[in-house]
Amino acid sequence: MSQMSERPxxxxxxxxxxxxxxxxxxxxxxxxxxxxxRGTFDKLPLCPDDESLAASGADVAxxxxxxxxxxxxxxxxxxxPRAIRSAPTTWGTDAWSIQLEVEPYERLTVVDAGDAPxxxxxxxxxxxxxxxxxxxxxxxxxxxxxxxxxHSITYPxxxxxxxxxxxxxxxxxxxxxxxxxxxxxxxxxxxxxxxMRRLIEEGWVDGSNFVQVGLxxxxxxxxxxxxxxxxxxxxxxxxEIEERGIDAVIDDAIAEALDxxxxxxxxxxxxxxxxxxxxxxxVPEPGGLTGRELLRAVRRVxxxxxxxxxDVVEVSPPYDQxxxxxxxxxxxxxxxLSALALRRS
Numbered sequence: 199m200s201q202m203s204e205r206p207x208x209x210x211x212x213x214x215x216x217x218x219x220x221x222x223x224x225x226x227x228x229x230x231x232x233x234x235x236r237g238t239f240d241k242l243p244l245c246p247d248d249e250s251l252a253a254s255g256a257d258v259a260x261x262x263x264x265x266x267x268x269x270x271x272x273x274x275x276x277x278x279p280r281a282i283r284s285a286p287t288t289w290g291t292d293a294w295s296i297q298l299e300v301e302p303y304e305r306l307t308v309v310d311a312g313d314a315p316x317x318x319x320x321x322x323x324x325x326x327x328x329x330x331x332x333x334x335x336x337x338x339x340x341x342x343x344x345x346x347x348x349h350s351i352t353y354p355x356x357x358x359x360x361x362x363x364x365x366x367x368x369x370x371x372x373x374x375x376x377x378x379x380x381x382x383x384x385x386x387x388x389x390x391x392x393x394m395r396r397l398i399e400e401g402w403v404d405g406s407n408f409v410q411v412g413l414x415x416x417x418x419x420x421x422x423x424x425x426x427x428x429x430x431x432x433x434x435x436x437x438e439i440e441e442r443g444i445d446a447v448i449d450d451a452i453a454e455a456l457d458x459x460x461x462x463x464x465x466x467x468x469x470x471x472x473x474x475x476x477x478x479x480x481v482p483e484p485g486g487l488t489g490r491e492l493l494r495a496v497r498r499v500x501x502x503x504x505x506x507x508x509d510v511v512e513v514s515p516p517y518d519q520x521x522x523x524x525x526x527x528x529x530x531x532x533x534x535l536s537a538l539a540l541r542r543s
Contacts (some may be wrong), residue, residue, distance in 0.1 A: 201224050202257070212435075214529045217465055218228075227241045227291060228290065229288040232326060232423040235263070237280065237284060238260070238281055238283060239260040239282070239283045239310045239345075239528075240283075240289065240290065240308075240532075241290055242260065242308055242309050243309045243310070243363065244309070244310050244312060245309040245310070245311055245312075246311060246333055248338060248463070251309065251334075252308045252338045252339070254307065254340075255339070255384070256307045256308060256339065256340040257306040257307050257308065257339075257340060257341065257538075258282075258306055258307075258308045258340050258343055258535065258538070259308070259309050259310070259311040259335045259338075259343070260308070260309070260311060260340075260345065261312075261313070261331055261332055261335055261341050261342050261343065261344045262279030262280075262313030262314065262344075262345050262347075263313070263314055263316070263328045263331075263344050263346050263351040263355065263509070264277070264278070264280070264313055264314075264316055264347055265316045265321065265324040265325075265328070265346075265347050265348065265519070266278075266348045266388045266390075266480070266514075267318065267319065267320075267324060267350075268321055268349070268350030268351075268386070268388060268390040269348045269389075269390055269480050270383050270384065270389055270390065270391060270481075271480050271481045272479075272480040272481070272514060272516075272517060273480065273514070273516075274469075274480070274510065274514035274516040275317075275347055275348040275480055275512055275514045276318070276348075277514070277515045277516070278345060278347055278357070278512070278513035278514065278524075279313060279345040279517070280348065280515075281478075281508065281513060281527075282524050282527045283310075283345070285524045285525045285527070285529075286521055286525060287525065291303045291304070292419075293532070294531075295533075297497065297536070298497065298501075298536045298537060298539075298540050300539050300540045300543065302532070302538070303535075304483070305342045305343055305539035305540075305542060305543050306538065306539050306542070309340070311340075311342075312330040312332075313331075314327045314331035314332075314373065315331075316328070321350070321388060322388060325351070325353060325354040325388060328344075328347075328351055328352065328354045328355060328358075329354030329355070329357060329358045330358075332344060332355045332359065333358035336359055336362040336363075338375075341506060341507060341508075342355070342358075342359065342507045342508075343507075343508050343509075343510075343529075343535075344507070344508070344509035344510075344516050344529055345509070345527075346509055346510065346511030346512065347509075347511055348390040348480065348511060348512055349390040349391075349393055349465075349467055349512055350388055350389060350392070350393050350434050351393075351398045351509065351511060352378075352394070352465045352509055353388065353392075353397055355418055355507065355509050356368070356370065356397055356402060356403065356463045356465065356509075357400070358507075358529035360508035361402075362460065363448060363461055363506055364490060366459070367404065367407070367458060367459040367460070367461075367465050368402070368407075368459055368462065368506065369408075369454075369456055369457070369458070369459040369461070369462045369463070369503075370394075370403050370407065370408070370409065370455060370462070370463050371409050371411065371452070371462055371464045371499050372394065372408065372411065372465045372467075373411050373412050373464075373465065373470040373487075373505075374410060374412055374413065375412060375414050375415055375467065375469045375470055375481070376418065376467070376469070376483070377394065377413055377418050377422065377431075377433065378390065378391050378393055378395075378467075378480065379390065379392075379394045379395045379398075379408055379422055379425065380418055380422060386421045390490070390512070391418075392408075396454075398429055402473055403463075404430070404431075404455065404459075405429030405430040406430035406431070406432070406433045406453075406454075406458070406460070407454070407455050407457060407459050408429075409432045409433065409434070409451045409454045409455045410433040410435045410449060411433075411437075411448070411451050411470070411495070412439065412470035412486060412487055413433050413434070413435045413436065414436040414437075414485055414486065414532060415483040424516075431453075432454045434447045436486065436487070439487070444487070444491045444494060444495055445494075445498065448495045448498045448499060452499060452501070452502050452503060460504060461503070461504045461506040462499070462504065462505055463505075463506060463507045464499055464500065464508035464509075464534070465506065465508065465509050465511070466492070466496065466508070466509065466510045466522070466527075466530055467479075467511050467512045468510065468511070468513050468530075469481055469482055469483055469486070469524060470486055470487055470492060471483065471487050471488070471489055471526065472485060472486035472487065472488065474490045475485070475490070475522065476522070476523045476526055477517060477518060477519050478511065478513055478515055478516075478518025478519070478522070478524065479512045479517065480512055480514050480524030482510070489526050489529075492526075493529060493530065496530055496533045496534055497533050497534075498537075499537075500533075500534045500537035500541070501537040501538075501541050502535060508534060510530050510531060513527045
């Protein structure tokens with residue numbers, strides 16, 4: 199570079215590469231997440247009815263389950279599906295997983311099937327229509343990825359998937375701070391503290407193939423762990439993860455879930471993560487996984503099993519800070535999609 203003879207001015211002669219058609223130069227999927235009238239996950243095509251879903255030929259369908267009438271503590275998870283869908287990042291069909299070196303939307307056809315037709319204050323009805331929505335999605339061919347909602351939605355969602363794959367049996371890998379195996383919570387049989395009990399007692403999933411990861415804190419009480427032991431449930435506490443490492447624990451969880459069954463349903467309660475990284479949740483428990491550990495674990499599970507359904511639950515936007523919990527939940531879905539794409543390739 200030659201020496202300047204005069205003191206230069208700083209000028210930006212050209213600040214953009216303008217298109218001849220500025221109105222049409224960006225398609226819908228190219229725009230930022232907040233420019234989003236449809237509100238679908240990652241601006242995916244909307245297929246809310248049986249006909250459009252069947253015609254899509256989708257491998258995966260996002261399903262919303264916007265209810266929190268099963269919540270015993272802090273409410274707000276009914277707003278979770280919307281918050282996860284509008285998390286502040288949208289990659290569109292160009293998404294590239296640096297972690298797995300795969301383009302999930304190039305390998306998979308993914309659509310958004312909309313929400314189950316939930317209304318407030320009728321929780322039993324909400325669970326019934328969530329079950330029907332998930333069953334219809336699974337019956338049409340796609341793997342349902344369900345966005346909650348409080349954790350009570352796992353009861354109808356996992357039951358719908360088990361009903362669809364019958365006579366094959368389903369193993370469950372469940373990430374959570376809490377076991378959610380209570381018989382009742384304040385007299386309710388369909389609380390967010392009871393879904394795993396209902397699934398096991400009604401025979402949708404065998405207790406010996408129900409595996410829980412990340413348990414910690416002071417609930418449930420000792421008697422419930424005795425019931426879990428009698429039913430053959432396996433669980434891996436946060437202390438075991440601290441001592442053995444996340445990879446070793448997840449490998450055991452996969453083997454335990456598949457000890458008989460051929461397929462797996464994955465349930466992720468965002469409160470498995472430490473509230474310092476995921477504050478927007480109904481029952482925060484200090485001392486949880488890091489976000490990185492959870493994402494690594496999800497990739498490891500989905501990459502190793504035949505996944506038939508999953509959910510991400512207990513995101514409560516009113517308690518979130520800077521959308522970090524919604525963003526983590528969104529990323530859980532993206533890691534699962536990427537691992538599934540790599541497995542199918």
